[in-house]
Amino acid sequence: MSRSLLIPLASALFLSDEQAMWRVQSQEDPHAFARLMDRWRKRVYGLCARMTGDSHRAEDLTQETFTRLFVHRKSYVPTARFSTFLWRIALNLCYDELRRVQRRGECSLDDPQGETSSLGEVLVDPEPAPDERLVQRERAELVRTALLRLSETHRTALVLRHFEQLKFREIAEVLEIPEGTVKSRMAEAMTQLNHHLNLLLRKESTPCKTILNPNPPKVTQAR
Amino acid sequence: MxxxxxxxxxxxxxxxxxxxxxxxxxxxxxxxxxxxMxxxxxxxLPRPRPSAGxxxxxxxxxxxxxxxxxxxxIFGRFSAPAAPDLKTLQAALEPALKPALAADLRQALRADLLAQWQKVFQADRARLAAQLKQIQSAQYEALDAQVQELESQRLMDYVDLRRDLETLALATQTALQRAQGQLVQLAVLTQPENLNPKPSTK
Known part of the structure; x- marks a missing residue:
């Protein structure tokens, strides 16, 4: 009985991501999987939210990412880094989602008035005064809109580096491109974002149109 | 970058x-x-909803x-040894337990009786002591009364005796004085003839 209690406990406390994933892969260990979810849920959600600009979709995508992680557990190579595997799954799901939205002709991603769109609606900081909160919301909305105007390749580099704080080397590994390319994409993304922000600041209202890359890049593996 | x-x-x-x-x-x-930047x-980033996971x-x-x-x-319930038959247990234990129990009982009874007896004895002793004390004090009082009575009797006797003695002494003194007088008188009456007796009578 003590053994049956100790093993999950030890696994929850001391397992690295790779060990946990190996357990999921080989033994379908639910505790190890729950541990992985606990560790990575927030970061995956962050990636999805920044990539799609939609908190509700991001939650669905996060769930979908972990579902897909379990379904494709056998294709994980235990020598590889778990985070790379997970980021690829999440990114591919984001690209799929963006393509689906584009196909449907939805404009909610770029529409502050859209029904589910605004992360700004949800990102209420409980502390500041109402007027301060309004300013924060407007700024956040501006950034979100500007970010969504970037191409997916540029946005991916920027989100992974700036928000998820991956090293350029790690991003290169996830996207399977040279590190130099990641950096040049990043520089380009920053320049473009700066440009879009300036544009948005100049004219307050933006017409509803989706600015999505018609051909999003595909990350290989883990599909 | x-x-x-x-x-x-x-x-x-x-x-x-x-x-x-x-x-x-x-x-x-x-x-x-x-x-x-x-x-x-x-x-x-807004917080994700708490995970259902x-x-x-x-x-x-x-x-x-x-x-x-x-x-x-359940394992404990089923793996526990079966409860022993009570009657068998009783029969097995009775011979061993009975003398011990009887001895214990006797001892307890004895101790109880002793305690009871001591209690009664103490009470009796106290009561007797009180009675004894009472009697003694009564006796002392009676004795005192008697002594005082005797003393007063003795004093009265002494006074009577003394008075009698004084009366006797006075009477004696009177009698002696009278006798002395008589003697003197006798002497006076008889002295001249007695001092010069006649030789012719011889």
């Missing part, structure tokens, strides 16, 4: 800083990017704990 995101080795970073001091266009570019930081994990753990406890309980 490496410089902006602090991925540059220390040596290169210093070199970069030096270059930025000299090159205005690079400095402007870096400043612009820094501004972009600050702008990006103004998009905080977490609740499920807790539920799973709860159920697992319940199962383990339940299994343990």
């Amino acid at each position: 490496d410089y902006l995101y602090k991925e540059l080795p220390r040596k290169d970073r210093t070199a970069m800083r030096g270059h930025l001091r000299d090159c205005a266009s690079c400095r402007a570019q870096v400043e612009a990017w820094r501004g972009t 600050r702008a990006l930081n103004q998009w905080p 977490t609740a499920r994990v807790f539920l799973k753990w709860g159920i697992a704990a319940l199962l383990v406890l339940g299994t343990g309980f």
Whole structure:
């Protein structure tokens, strides 16, 4: 009985991501999987939210990412880094989602008035005064809109580096491109974002149109 | 980019800083990017809703704990040795226990009786002592009365005796004085003839 209690406990406390994933892969260990979810849920959600600009979709995508992680557990190579595997799954799901939205002709991603769109609606900081909160919301909305105007390749580099704080080397590994390319994409993304922000600041209202890359890049593996 | 995101080795970073001091266009570019980074930081991420998965994990753990406890309980119930037959146990234990119990009972009874007896004895003793004391004091009082009576009797006797003696003494003195007088008188009457007797009579 003590053994049956100790093993999950030890696994929850001391397992690295790779060990946990190996357990999921080989033994379908639910505790190890729950541990992985606990560790990575927030970061995956962050990636999805920044990539799609939609908190509700991001939650669905996060769930979908972990579902897909379990379904494709056998294709994980235990020598590889778990985070790379997970980021690829999440990114591919984001690209799929963006393509689906584009196909449907939805404009909610770029529409502050859209029904589910605004992360700004949800990102209420409980502390500041109402007027301060309004300013924060407007700024956040501006950034979100500007970010969504970037191409997916540029946005991916920027989100992974700036928000998820991956090293350029790690991003290169996830996207399977040279590190130099990641950096040049990043520089380009920053320049473009700066440009879009300036544009948005100049004219307050933006017409509803989706600015999505018609051909999003595909990350290989883990599909 | 490496410089902006602090991925540059220390040596290169210093070199970069030096270059930025000299090159205005690079400095402007870096400043612009820094501004972009600050702008990006103004998009905080909303918190995800609490995970249903977490609740499920807790539920799973709860159920697992319940199962383990339940299994343990059932296992314990069934693996426990069967309860012995009470009558057999009684029969087996009775011969051994009876004398011991009887001895215990006797001892307890004896102790109880002793205590009771001592209690009664103490009470009796106290009562007797009180009575004795009472009697003694009564006797003392009676004795005192008698002594006082005797003393007064003695005094009265003494006074009577003394008076009698004094009366006797006075009477004696009177009688002696009378006798003395008579003697004197006798002497006076008889003295001349008695002193010169006649020789012719001889």
